[in-house]
Amino acid sequence: MLEHRIADITLAEAGRHQIRLAEREMPGLMSLREEYGDSQPLRGARIAGSLHMTVQTAVLIETLTALGADVRWASCNIFSTQDEAAAAVVVGAGTVEEPAGVPVFAWKGETLEEYWWCTDQIFRFPEGANLILDDGGDATMLVMEGADAEAAGGVPEPGENASAEARVFAARLRESLAEDAGRLTRIRDGLLGVSEETTTGVNRLYRLAEAGRLPFPAINVNDSVTKSKFDNRYGIRHSLPDGLNRATDALIGGKVALVIGYGDVGKGSAEALRGQGARVQIVEIDPICALQAAMDGYEVVDAQAAIGQADFVITTTGNTRVVDTDLLTRLKPGAIVGNVGHFDDEIDLAGLEKHSGVEIVEIKPQVHEWTIPVPAELGLDREETSFVVLSQGRLLNLGNATGHPSFVMSASFTNQVMAQLELFTNHDDYRPGVHRLSKVLDEKVARLHLPALGAHLTELTKEQAEYIGVDVAGPYKPEHYRY
Numbered sequence: 144m145l146e147h148r149i150a151d152i153t154l155a156e157a158g159r160h161q162i163r164l165a166e167r168e169m170p171g172l173m174s175l176r177e178e179y180g181d182s183q184p185l186r187g188a189r190i191a192g193s194l195h196m197t198v199q200t201a202v203l204i205e206t207l208t209a210l211g212a213d214v215r216w217a218s219c220n221i222f223s224t225q226d227e228a229a230a231a232v233v234v235g236a237g238t239v240e241e242p243a244g245v246p247v248f249a250w251k252g253e254t255l256e257e258y259w260w261c262t263d264q265i266f267r268f269p270e271g272a273n274l275i276l277d278d279g280g281d282a283t284m285l286v287m288e289g290a291d292a293e294a295a296g297g298v299p300e301p302g303e304n305a306s307a308e309a310r311v312f313a314a315r316l317r318e319s320l321a322e323d324a325g326r327l328t329r330i331r332d333g334l335l336g337v338s339e340e341t342t343t344g345v346n347r348l349y350r351l352a353e354a355g356r357l358p359f360p361a362i363n364v365n366d367s368v369t370k371s372k373f374d375n376r377y378g379i380r381h382s383l384p385d386g387l388n389r390a391t392d393a394l395i396g397g398k399v400a401l402v403i404g405y406g407d408v409g410k411g412s413a414e415a416l417r418g419q420g421a422r423v424q425i426v427e428i429d430p431i432c433a434l435q436a437a438m439d440g441y442e443v444v445d446a447q448a449a450i451g452q453a454d455f456v457i458t459t460t461g462n463t464r465v466v467d468t469d470l471l472t473r474l475k476p477g478a479i480v481g482n483v484g485h486f487d488d489e490i491d492l493a494g495l496e497k498h499s500g501v502e503i504v505e506i507k508p509q510v511h512e513w514t515i516p517v518p519a520e521l522g523l524d525r526e527e528t529s530f531v532v533l534s535q536g537r538l539l540n541l542g543n544a545t546g547h548p549s550f551v552m553s554a555s556f557t558n559q560v561m562a563q564l565e566l567f568t569n570h571d572d573y574r575p576g577v578h579r580l581s582k583v584l585d586e587k588v589a590r591l592h593l594p595a596l597g598a599h600l601t602e603l604t605k606e607q608a609e610y611i612g613v614d615v616a617g618p619y620k621p622e623h624y625r626y
């Protein structure tokens with residue numbers, strides 16, 4: 144029996160129908176299947192994948208297997224799995240009774256313990272994984288910190304103030320060590336590399352590389368132009384209002400929305416909310432992004448002064464505690480609060496939960512009403528406030544909805560497949576460290592998606608190409624160009 148742990152394998156047919164529809168919207172991935180299906184360049188690749196187990200990811204997984212790879216998969220978030228997609232991927236070309244697809248370990252609503260168990264499962268190929276496809280860096284962290292703990296002969300005790308997540312992670316490592324104290328080291332040493340999907344995971348990789356602790360090449364997929372300038376921005380422009388609507392049905396038009404962070408995700412979030420008629424305000428710490436927000440016509444405000452008037456508060460920074468317990472206490476009664484940055488510590492719900500007098504009511508899964516006392520010294524006209532928290536502070540566009548649309552994920556995942564191809568077939572070209580895909584490949588991803596939108600690309604004449612100093616076939620911009 145094919146190994147797997149998912150919510151309900153009988154959802155496979157429903158998942159398959161959705162995957163078929165998604166394939167029509169994912170031209171980049173489908174053309175890679177056509178280009179490489181016969182030559183099987185990923186034969187021998189054993190890919191441990193940790194990325195939201197959605198319908199779109201199903202098309203990614205089945206593209207990797209169509210190119211010859213062996214794959215095992217977990218989600219990179221406890222709420223983001225679409226159970227029907229997981230079921231369809233497990234069943235593959237087999238049946239519910241005899242599944243013949245890919246081992247998936249993911250379901251919507253995992254506990255933290257289950258989450259790290261699932262992440263551990265993706266490495267359990269009989270011969271070990273040789274590649275990681277990561278989103279946010281948790282799979283890479285498991286191997287790297289696990290190998291460190293094995294070298295040290297034990298797992299460091301989490302400090303007194305360690306988060307629940309850190310404690311559960313330490314417990315997972317301890318279990319792994321007790322089972323086989325050399326397993327994660329062997330996996331680390333057998334890795335050809337990792338391709339990383341998102342800003343937060345990429346930041347972790349650069350930090351490892353700077354500390355001289357990255358023993359294999361990593362490809363920063365996030366900073367392909369056809370990833371972050373599309374997925375992070377246009378993807379969230381679609382999936383943020385989707386999550387807000389499905390979770391609350393609250394009207395957005397006419398309300399005040401406070402967006403914290405004006406990077407790629409913040410820009411898409413602000414645009415979506417303004418598109419719905421909200422009065423959007425921006426909080427930024429970077430003067431360049433703050434100036435961009437102002438020039439785009441948004442009010443740039445101080446969070447402490449503005450938060451009390453906001454009907455929606457959305458964090459998009461990838462930073463920690465940008466909405467701390469003080470800001471939470473100042474929220475307007477009835478406000479809706481959610482995060483679309485990678486981790487759940489952007490909004491300090493864990494800190495707030497420790498305060499006395501906090502009451503939490505589940506309205507429905509991933510929608511909670513918090514009621515908290517308001518200290519008199521804040522000088523507000525109320526003794527308590529009550530607000531709605533989406534997905535417990537985790538990515539609301541995946542927890543309350545189904546994430547970005549297929550078309551934009553096709554661009555991201557075409558970069559992912561190219562990154563895996565590079566790491567596996569051109570491994571010797573990449574020394575340990577963090578790399579980006581070449582501009583030629585970036586432009587290829589865009590090219591693959593233009594016909595589906597009926598877009599006609601103009602070709603440079605030879606004279607024009609010479610005049611601006613590029614090749615007629617590209618790349619068209621220097622590395623320092625910012626788009």
Ligand code: NAI
Nearest residue numbers: 341342343404406407408427428429460461462483484485
């Ligand atoms: P980015 O680096 O372009 O933008 C983050 C912005 O937040 C920066 O402009 C930074 O100056 C600002 N910032 C940092 N600390 C702040 C603070 N305390 N107050 C106000 N602003 C602050 O990053 P990007 O690509 O926009 O990604 C942001 C987060 O979203 C990351 O965690 C990333 O992994 C995640 N992400 C989530 C997606 C989703 O589907 N929800 C999709 C893509 C990325």
